[in-house]
Amino acid sequence: MKKIVQIENVTQSFDTRNGHFVVLRDVRLDIVEGESVSLIGHSGCGKSTLLNLIAGLTRPSSGVMLCDGREITGPGPERAVVFQNHSLLPWLTCFDNVLLAVERVFGARESRAQLKTRTREALALVGLTHAEHKHPHEISGGMKQRVGIARALSMQPRILLMDEPFGALDALTRANLQDELMKILAATQATMVMVTHDVDEAVLLSDRVVMLTNGPAATIGEILEIGLERPRERLALAHDAQFGECRAAIMEFLYQKQVRAAA
Amino acid sequence: MSAAVAVTMERVDDQGREARGAGSAPAAPEAGPDEEVGMNAKAAQADKGAIRRRGAGWLRALARVALPPVLGMGLLIGLWHLATLNGGGIPSPGKTWDAAVVLFSDPFYQEGPNDQGIGWNVLESLKRVGIGFGIAALVGIPAGFLLGRFALLAQMLNPLISLLRPVSPLAWLPIGLLVFQRADPAAIWTIFICSIWPMILNTAQGVTRVPQDYLNVARVLKLSEWKVFTKILFPAVLPYMLTGIRLSIGTAWLVIVAAEMLTGGVGIGFWVWDEWNNLKVEHIIIAIFVIGVVGLILEQVLMLVARRFSYGNS
Numbered sequence A: 001m002k003k004i005v006q007i008e009n010v011t012q013s014f015d016t017r018n019g020h021f022v023v024l025r026d027v028r029l030d031i032v033e034g035e036s037v038s039l040i041g042h043s044g045c046g047k048s049t050l051l052n053l054i055a056g057l058t059r060p061s062s063g064v065m066l067c068d069g070r071e072i073t074g075p076g077p078e079r080a081v082v083f084q085n086h087s088l089l090p091w092l093t094c095f096d097n098v099l100l101a102v103e104r105v106f107g108a109r110e111s112r113a114q115l116k117t118r119t120r121e122a123l124a125l126v127g128l129t130h131a132e133h134k135h136p137h138e139i140s141g142g143m144k145q146r147v148g149i150a151r152a153l154s155m156q157p158r159i160l161l162m163d164e165p166f167g168a169l170d171a172l173t174r175a176n177l178q179d180e181l182m183k184i185l186a187a188t189q190a191t192m193v194m195v196t197h198d199v200d201e202a203v204l205l206s207d208r209v210v211m212l213t214n215g216p217a218a219t220i221g222e223i224l225e226i227g228l229e230r231p232r233e234r235l236a237l238a239h240d241a242q243f244g245e246c247r248a249a250i251m252e253f254l255y256q257k258q259v260r261a262a263a
Numbered sequence B: 001m002s003a004a005v006a007v008t009m010e011r012v013d014d015q016g017r018e019a020r021g022a023g024s025a026p027a028a029p030e031a032g033p034d035e036e037v038g039m040n041a042k043a044a045q046a047d048k049g050a051i052r053r054r055g056a057g058w059l060r061a062l063a064r065v066a067l068p069p070v071l072g073m074g075l076l077i078g079l080w081h082l083a084t085l086n087g088g089g090i091p092s093p094g095k096t097w098d099a100a101v102v103l104f105s106d107p108f109y110q111e112g113p114n115d116q117g118i119g120w121n122v123l124e125s126l127k128r129v130g131i132g133f134g135i136a137a138l139v140g141i142p143a144g145f146l147l148g149r150f151a152l153l154a155q156m157l158n159p160l161i162s163l164l165r166p167v168s169p170l171a172w173l174p175i176g177l178l179v180f181q182r183a184d185p186a187a188i189w190t191i192f193i194c195s196i197w198p199m200i201l202n203t204a205q206g207v208t209r210v211p212q213d214y215l216n217v218a219r220v221l222k223l224s225e226w227k228v229f230t231k232i233l234f235p236a237v238l239p240y241m242l243t244g245i246r247l248s249i250g251t252a253w254l255v256i257v258a259a260e261m262l263t264g265g266v267g268i269g270f271w272v273w274d275e276w277n278n279l280k281v282e283h284i285i286i287a288i289f290v291i292g293v294v295g296l297i298l299e300q301v302l303m304l305v306a307r308r309f310s311y312g313n314s
């Protein structure tokens, strides 16, 4: 399998008012084309920091980050990001929010009509055709997050980067979106890297779960292969022994090996 | 918002009516001077009956919104009336109302450069405010963007702005007179000075407050500078800009009256001064109302615009 992202010996530190602060150290991780990877760890350990590094929003203090064999020097449309708080522009309609991304990626090559068709297709993919002319403040949190996903998918990225995309949603909406996301990923064959703090979500959606140790100076503690067959059925998995084992392994890492000091 | 405007307009209307009512002694607004006080209460009762018959809930809601301000205005006019009962320099509400009727029957007469209708005076003042304010916007808003975008520039200019902002704009009037040699541009200059600070500061604050998330979106999409400006920076800063504009126009309207008193010419400020010299105190009181109403309208229009450009709370 082809490696699409290579993270080699990456350390990330910040100079803050309280001095030099190492967030991540010696992170090594290869992500293979088409796989789904979850980053899990206690709050504040550096999950977002790692995702932002892959996105190119920040540069590592040391080490090398490669995408498709080339060094990551900044953000790029082949690495679409779904932000934790959707980050839709409130003054644009859902349609225009997606169109902004479509224009940027395909604007030079395609006609106006083609761009609009792409935008509609992306919104249809997340089931939001009916809301395309609404503004973000007129739709629910789950719908906003879907528009965020549609915007990311509309760019036809090689990698979909998601920072706790469903963290702010209620359990039912979250389950629906997880199911939809699995379908979309199966259909588009996209690579996905997702930050989550939800153990079930990590197991359900991922081929591998990357567990980070506690910060400061967090690094990868364990990587768990999730061998569950696809397509995965939420209900069937609820009683699946293998699912339970994966779950237990992650819980053990989080709550025994990386006990969080009571905050 | 439009409801608020309607209420305001209504208040203005009621003000007029109440003033007239109080003027023709205690008589109902629409009644002649020889009719009785009781008419008021009767009319009110008849009104209430009509409302109940129609069962229109919104009318009652309107009354609930409009009644307290009307009562407040009535109280003011009542006190004013009491205060002027035993003579003195202040004209009674009735005398003022009569003067207003004469004044507003021909607001746009023109008899030489120093004797023009109150309409012309207000328009002339508004024109000065518009020009001074417009130039301030043209300079202040881009300046605000620059200040918000470049920290060094902000560090250079912020102490200067802090120093100059608390200075009364009128202190700048002599400089304007010196530079422009004429009263009109000097007054405009004063308006410019007082309008520019809120616009610079609010725009700059808006730029520094553009959420990092939006800028990250721009970076991930690799938007061009132009797109970043038109699709993200400008819309994000717009509400702050409009606050700046609203603050400036409020101050500008305060300042123009004072500036015109000093510079002379046509304008509501100078008109007030002129009427003082003519000892027409009722005209001064009318001018105070007119200035208040125009200021209120300016404020409400800008609130309306601001409301149009505020996007939920996402």
Ligand SMILES: Nc1ncnc2c1ncn2[C@@H]1O[C@H](COP(=O)(O)OP(=O)(O)O)[C@@H](O)[C@H]1O
Residues within 6 Å of the ligand: A014, A015, A016, A021, A023, A041, A042, A043, A044, A045, A046, A047, A048, A049, A050, A215
């Ligand atoms: N730009 C920054 N400057 C200083 N410290 C930062 C910065 N970004 C993140 N951190 C710190 O790095 C740590 C990890 O943050 P983050 O990656 O957001 O954690 P999480 O795993 O919850 O997503 C936190 O302690 C945070 O305060």
Ligand SMILES: [Mg+2]
Residues within 6 Å of the ligand: A047, A048, A049, A163
């Ligand atoms: Mg985070």
